[in-house]
Amino acid sequence: MTLTLPRGAMIIAVLACDPSGTLGNQGTLPWQLPQELRFFRALVQGHPLIMGRKTYESLPRRLPDRPYYVFSRQNSFKPSNVHVFSSLKAFQENRPSGALFFMIGGAEITDLFAKANLLDYAILSHIHATYKGEVHVNLDFLKAWKHTCFYNSKIFDVLCYTYPGGDLNSQALKGNGF
Numbered sequence: 001m002t003l004t005l006p007r008g009a010m011i012i013a014v015l016a017c018d019p020s021g022t023l024g025n026q027g028t029l030p031w032q033l034p035q036e037l038r039f040f041r042a043l044v045q046g047h048p049l050i051m052g053r054k055t056y057e058s059l060p061r062r063l064p065d066r067p068y069y070v071f072s073r074q075n076s077f078k079p080s081n082v083h084v085f086s087s088l089k090a091f092q093e094n095r096p097s098g099a100l101f102f103m104i105g106g107a108e109i110t111d112l113f114a115k116a117n118l119l120d121y122a123i124l125s126h127i128h129a130t131y132k133g134e135v136h137v138n139l140d141f142l143k144a145w146k147h148t149c150f151y152n153s154k155i156f157d158v159l160c161y162t163y164p165g166g167d168l169n170s171q172a173l174k175g176n177g178f
């Protein structure tokens with residue numbers, strides 16, 4: 001799976017949710033969808049990842065060769081090789097310039113970045129079936145965004161959302177070998 005992404009400093013949200021916005025269940029994903037997971041891994045390959053502490057702790061294993069930027073207010077949370085930020089202000093003051101970041105959730109950190117208008121694009125896997133879960137993402141911020149459908153299947157569709165004024169389109173993501 002090869003992807004061509006826009007160059008330059010930007011933050012792209014990558015999430016998967018069901019029709020009710022369900023994102024997580026008891027510290028893990030509510031579903032097991034290998035194809036969606038493959039898409040996610042290929043998309044974020046090699047790029048710095050931003051996430052909340054709960055999402056970090058939900059990862060079955062660390063994806064290698066990339067910086068991790070994790071939000072936590074706990075002073076005792078200091079995993080090795082992880083940049084921990086105790087606030088959005090701390091992140092903005094210390095993030096490297098020029099990098100393309102993927103913000104991979106969860107719901108709390110998505111809300112934080114959406115409210116601060118820090119997201120340039122969002123790539124969302126809309127899963128068709130409904131799942132049980134207590135973590136729901138608020139996607140209201142996407143209502144004014146343009147979107148194009150990049151992939152569809154019986155199980156999930158992938159939509160690319162562009163911040164008003166942005167220029168990512170599904171062509172930029174073609175050729176990923178779905």
Ligand SMILES: NC(=O)c1ccc[n+]([C@@H]2O[C@H](COP(=O)([O-])OP(=O)(O)OC[C@H]3O[C@@H](n4cnc5c(N)ncnc54)[C@H](OP(=O)(O)O)[C@@H]3O)[C@@H](O)[C@H]2O)c1
Pocket residue numbers: 014015016017022023024025026027028029051052053054055056058071072073074077085086087088104105106107108109110112135
């Ligand atoms: N379907 C998907 O695409 C997807 C993606 C990601 C995660 N998930 C699932 O979603 C669930 C986790 O999501 P979540 O919304 O509960 O948690 P989360 O967003 O991953 O993490 C929340 C944590 O982030 C820290 N935090 C929040 N705001 C902060 C701020 N302003 N400054 C510093 N730190 C801040 C706090 O950590 P401390 O408590 O340490 O202070 C908070 O408890 C899991 O079930 C996971 O599997 C699903």
